[in-house]
Amino acid sequence: MAAALSRALKLPGKKGSDLGEYDPLTQADSEDESEEDDLVLNYPRNGLGRDSCLGTGSSKLRSGRPGRLVGAEDEAQEGEEEEEEEEDEWRERLPSKSRQDREDMKGVQYWSHRDSGRERAGEDRGGAGSLGGTGLSVHSTDAEEKRMRMKNAVRSAFFLVPLVCATMLVLLCAFLIPCRKGELEKRLQWERALGDTGDATPPALALWDVDGDSMEDVLLAVTEWTNDTHSTQGNKIYSVVALSAVSGRELWRKVMRESVMYIQCGLQYSSQPAPVVLLISKSIVMAVNGTTGKNLWSVQLKKIESQALLLPDLQGDSVPDLLIATLPANEVLDLSLTFISGLTGMRLGQPVSFNLSAQGKLIGPLLHETQQGAYYILFGLGNVVAISLRDIYFNATGRMPVAPALRRTDPGWEGLERNNFSSLVHIYRGSDHVDFLLPLVAGFGNNHNSLDAVSNLNATRSDWVVVYDSSKLSVLRQKDRRKEWTFSSAPIHSQPAPGHFNDDGVLDLFVQHSANGIMQAQVVDGANGHPLWTEEFVFPCLDLETSVIATSTGQSAFLFWASEPVRARRNVTKTTVAPGVAAAEPLIRKLFLLHPAYPTILLELTSTTDTTVTSAVSYRERQKDATYITVSSQPTPKSEPSARIVKSLSLRAAIAKGQIVRLGDSSKPGEPVKPGVFELNKFFRRLSFKHQ
Numbered sequence: 001m002a003a004a005l006s007r008a009l010k011l012p013g014k015k016g017s018d019l020g021e022y023d024p025l026t027q028a029d030s031e032d033e034s035e036e037d038d039l040v041l042n043y044p045r046n047g048l049g050r051d052s053c054l055g056t057g058s059s060k061l062r063s064g065r066p067g068r069l070v071g072a073e074d075e076a077q078e079g080e081e082e083e084e085e086e087e088d089e090w091r092e093r094l095p096s097k098s099r100q101d102r103e104d105m106k107g108v109q110y111w112s113h114r115d116s117g118r119e120r121a122g123e124d125r126g127g128a129g130s131l132g133g134t135g136l137s138v139h140s141t142d143a144e145e146k147r148m149r150m151k152n153a154v155r156s157a158f159f160l161v162p163l164v165c166a167t168m169l170v171l172l173c174a175f176l177i178p179c180r181k182g183e184l185e186k187r188l189q190w191e192r193a194l195g196d197t198g199d200a201t202p203p204a205l206a207l208w209d210v211d212g213d214s215m216e217d218v219l220l221a222v223t224e225w226t227n228d229t230h231s232t233q234g235n236k237i238y239s240v241v242a243l244s245a246v247s248g249r250e251l252w253r254k255v256m257r258e259s260v261m262y263i264q265c266g267l268q269y270s271s272q273p274a275p276v277v278l279l280i281s282k283s284i285v286m287a288v289n290g291t292t293g294k295n296l297w298s299v300q301l302k303k304i305e306s307q308a309l310l311l312p313d314l315q316g317d318s319v320p321d322l323l324i325a326t327l328p329a330n331e332v333l334d335l336s337l338t339f340i341s342g343l344t345g346m347r348l349g350q351p352v353s354f355n356l357s358a359q360g361k362l363i364g365p366l367l368h369e370t371q372q373g374a375y376y377i378l379f380g381l382g383n384v385v386a387i388s389l390r391d392i393y394f395n396a397t398g399r400m401p402v403a404p405a406l407r408r409t410d411p412g413w414e415g416l417e418r419n420n421f422s423s424l425v426h427i428y429r430g431s432d433h434v435d436f437l438l439p440l441v442a443g444f445g446n447n448h449n450s451l452d453a454v455s456n457l458n459a460t461r462s463d464w465v466v467v468y469d470s471s472k473l474s475v476l477r478q479k480d481r482r483k484e485w486t487f488s489s490a491p492i493h494s495q496p497a498p499g500h501f502n503d504d505g506v507l508d509l510f511v512q513h514s515a516n517g518i519m520q521a522q523v524v525d526g527a528n529g530h531p532l533w534t535e536e537f538v539f540p541c542l543d544l545e546t547s548v549i550a551t552s553t554g555q556s557a558f559l560f561w562a563s564e565p566v567r568a569r570r571n572v573t574k575t576t577v578a579p580g581v582a583a584a585e586p587l588i589r590k591l592f593l594l595h596p597a598y599p600t601i602l603l604e605l606t607s608t609t610d611t612t613v614t615s616a617v618s619y620r621e622r623q624k625d626a627t628y629i630t631v632s633s634q635p636t637p638k639s640e641p642s643a644r645i646v647k648s649l650s651l652r653a654a655i656a657k658g659q660i661v662r663l664g665d666s667s668k669p670g671e672p673v674k675p676g677v678f679e680l681n682k683f684f685r686r687l688s689f690k691h692q
Contacts, residue, residue, distance in 0.1 A: 188620075188627055188650045190248035194241060195222035197633050197642040202614040204240075205631060206449050208265035210275055210290035215245040216618040218629055219277065220646060221260040240279055242293065245618065245627065248648060252293035258282055262307040265290065266452035267342060269319060272296075278308055278322075278451065285324065287345060297345030301338060302328050308340070309365050310451045312375070314393060316402035319343040320453060325365050325379060326351065335381060337365065339396050349396030354424070356381045360433035369460040371479065374410040376425070382433035384466070386413070386425040395423075427481055432469035436495050440465050440475060440507055440526070442556070443691070445497045445545055446617050465509060467492050473511060473524065485529035489522065490515040499548035499556030501525075501532050501596045508532060510546050510558050514539055519562055533599050535663055538563035540589050547617045549626055549651075551595070552688040558594040559628065561612055563587055565602070567664055591628070593655070595687070598675060602661040603684060605654040610634050610645060624688035625652045655684050 204221040211217060224237045238259050242251040258281045267276040267287070275290035285308065286298040306325035314321045322340040334355055339348035360382025368376050368386070375389040390407050394400060400407050413425055428434060438444055439459040450456070463484070464476045470491045475484040490513035501508040506526040513520055519540060523533040540563045547559040589612065593603040610632035618627040628649045633642040660680055 188246065188625075189648055189653060191645060191647045192243065192248045193643050193645055194220060195224040195239075195644050197223070197644060203631055203644065204260050204263045205614050205616055205629070206263035206265050206277075207616050207618045207629065208275055208277070208290065208450075209245075210242055210265075210277070211244060211251055212291070213244075213246065214622070215620065216627075217245045217251065218243040218248075218646065218648070219263050219265065220631065221263065222644065223259060238281075240293075242290075243646065245648070248646070254279065254288060254293045256281060256286075257284070261304070262449065264308055264449050264451050266450045266455070267310075267320070269343065276451075280304060280307060280324075285322075285340065285345070299340055299345045299347060301326055305335075305362050306365060307449060308451065309367055309377075310453065310456055311339075311367065311389070312401075312403065312406055314339070314348065314401045314403075314406065315341065317341075317343050320451075321348065323365055323377065325362065327362070335362075335379065337377070337379070337392060337396075339393065349393075349398070352392050352395045354385075354387075356383070356385075361435055363434055363437045366437070366439070367456070367460050368478065370410040370413060372408065372410040372412070373405060374408040374413070375406060375460075376410075376413060378427060378437070380427075380434065380437075383429045384427040384434055384437055385429075386427050387423050388413075391423050427464075428466060428468070428476065430468065432472065434466055434468045435470060435492070436465070436467040438465050438495065439463075440498055442498055442500070442507055442548070442550065445495060446547055465496055465498065467496065471513065473509065473529075475526065475529075487524050487529040487531075489513050490520060493543055494545050496524075497546040497548045497558065498526070499558060500550075501555065503555070510548065510560070512546065512560065518566065521560060521562065523558070533594070533596075535602075536566040538566065538587075540587065542589065542612065544612055544615060547615060547628070549617055550690050552624070552686075552690065553595075553597060555596045557687070557689070559591065559605075559617070560594070561589050561591055563589060565661060565663060592661070593651075593658070595684075597683065598680065600663045601675065601680060602663060603655060603658040604661050605651070605658050606649065608632065619689060619691050621691070623652075624690065625650055626689040627651070628654075651689060652687075655687065658684070 203223070206219045207216040208219065209216050210219070219240060219242050222239050222241050224239070226235055226237055238256045240254045240256060240260055240263065242253075243249065244251055256279065260279050260281050262278070262280040264278040264280070265275055267278065269276060272289070274292070276296060277288050277290045279286045279288060282304055283302065284298055284300055285304070287296040288294060289296060301324060303326055304324060305327045309323040311321045311323055313319060319342045321342045324338050324340060326336045326338060328334065328336065334353045336351040336353045338351040340346070341348055362379075362381060363384050364377070364379035366378040367389075368378055370376065376386040377389055377392060378384060378386045388409050390401060390409060393406075428437075438448075439462040441459045441462050443455075444459055461478075463478050466474050466476055468474070471489055473487040473489070473492065473496065476482070477484055489511065492511050492513045494512050496509040496511045498507040498509055501510075501523045502525065504525075504527055508526045509524045511522050511524060513522075517539045519537045521533075521535050521537065522531050524530070525532050540561055542561050544561050549557045549559065551557050588607050588609055590607040591605045593605055595601075595603075605628075612630050612632045615628065615630045618629060620626060628651055630647050630649070632645045632647065634645055635642065660677065662674070
């Protein structure tokens with residue numbers, strides 16, 4: 001029988017048109033239903049027992065499980081040779097299975113290796129028990145997968161939410177804040193037309209925060225022409241206008257009876273939180289509320305020649321007092337000093353007159369505190385003299401100042417050579433008339449119209465810069481009034497500007513002088529009078545003070561107006577142009593910035609054909625920036641008066657757009673290497689400004 005079964009297994013497979021491929025193991029396509037086929041189908045061989053059936057996925061061999069030895073007793077009766085022969089036959093016929101069966105076997109083997117505990121045989125047969133068990137397993141697995149997905153989502157949220165917040169914060173700092181800063185710089189740059197030129201003298205200009213926004217606003221004297229012939233002021237209207245520093249809008253306007261010569265700010269009252277602004281014309285001193293422009297007090301004087309000098313409190317009312325110099329028309333050589341109460345505006349005593357033999361430009365008055373703590377008033381016409389504050393106040397009121405410190409005199413000063421009047425002390429006397437006398441203090445040129453006690457403190461304890469004979473510059477030592485050094489040059493036509501050019505800690509001086517149609521700008525060493533920097537420019541027909549600004553490098557930046565540098569355009573022939581004579585073509589005037597770090601480089605900030613008549617610098621502490629305020633006259637037809645144009649320029653914004661002007665040729669032997677454009681742009685754009 002074993003031989004018969006063996007022959008049956010070796011029979012070639014047959015194919016039927018309806019039954020498909022013939023399988024010798026199962027004889028599933030048997031047409032005769034012979035007994036031999038039944039024996040083959042029920043013959044348990046190689047793990048194929050009764051559990052095997054004709055389904056495509058019902059075999060336990062396909063499930064990947066080891067076949068159970070259902071017919072173990074029959075196999076024990078078979079010989080070893082016969083078993084090996086049948087196993088070889090099995091391997092030969094296994095590849096002949098249908099493609100679908102092989103794919104099913106691969107899928108079953110894959111699921112068997114997952115070790116998921118599911119019974120694939122039960123699923124294939126559709127058994128109730130197996131399907132139910134598998135459904136529970138699937139449900140349990142799905143719940144576990146949902147929990148894992150939820151856990152992963154929570155972990156991702158904990159990671160992504162802080163990451164997104166940090167990214168948004170970085171974007172806010174990197175983009176939004178610079179945009180707001182740039183918008184503020186843009187708003188701080190404005191232009192406004194106010195009135196007409198009126199006369200040839202520069203209009204009064206002052207900077208002070210009057211609206212409480214922590215930015216110094218602009219106060220300007222304005223003259224306007226009118227056709228009203230019945231006006232008590234003729235065909236002119238004089239006023240003072242306060243402009244917002246941010247937008248240039250008008251905050252208030254104060255109409256005056258005559259042209260305002262000086263505007264001074266900084267006086268404070270304990271009962272008045274708003275700043276007090278002084279408006280000084282030829283015959284009146286008026287105090288107004290800086291926020292509203294309303295009158296506080298006024299006093300009538302004769303031919304006022306100076307701005308107000310801030311003094312210590314002389315009466316004991318806790319408000320500093322003022323001193324004004326007048327020069328009556330009928331007494332040409334008599335200079336009078338008048339005390340005014342800073343609280344009420346009342347005169348304190350009578351004016352004190354001094355008969356000065358010399359003639360010239362009015363010097364002072366200035367307040368100086370000696371090393372002994374005594375206060376002296378410096379003033380003069382051509383020459384410079386001093387008088388004790390105690391003595392002049394006693395001569396005016398007949399009584400001594402209230403504060404004991406104001407009653408002191410300095411024996412060193414009192415022992416100096418005196419003139420015919422025993423109360424006057426000589427500071428400078430010579431045949432050469434004095435043109436300028438100012439304290440050697442940084443920022444004095446920009447803040448000399450300030451009545452702030454803190455700003456004036458250092459100015460009362462310093463040496464002095466004196467310009468005499470129009471072309472000689474000296475520094476007078478305050479301890480003995482002797483000249484430290486003397487520097488000679490062409491005629492100096494504007495007040496020297498003190499600032500730090502080198503690193504010796506001593507203030508240096510920027511001076512401008514002109515001759516033969518050429519303006520020469522120089523920086524003089526404050527320690528020894530030697531020139532540190534010199535450059536020539538085409539004469540710009542300007543008499544404008546240089547502005548000096550402290551920078552983050554510890555040195556000062558110098559702002560000045562000029563035309564084209566002579567060395568920058570060597571092909572231009574030097575022509576002699578008389579001062580004040582306009583050229584045939586409009587002269588372009590340029591605003592240059594000079595920084596000591598690059599003395600061979602100028603930065604051109606702006607240019608215009610307008611004539612700038614006065615300027616001032618306002619600092620922005622929050623932005624580390626400064627605003628340059630200019631008042632210019634625009635060219636107009638001769639039949640019409642020139643218009644006054646007020647401009648506000650952010651220096652950092654102007655530097656970012658500035659043009660580099662190189663002075664000289666740095667390729668010569670022995671000269672420093674020419675700095676590159678990238679290096680210059682990096683330096684200037686990082687430059688910030690601060691108070692002196």
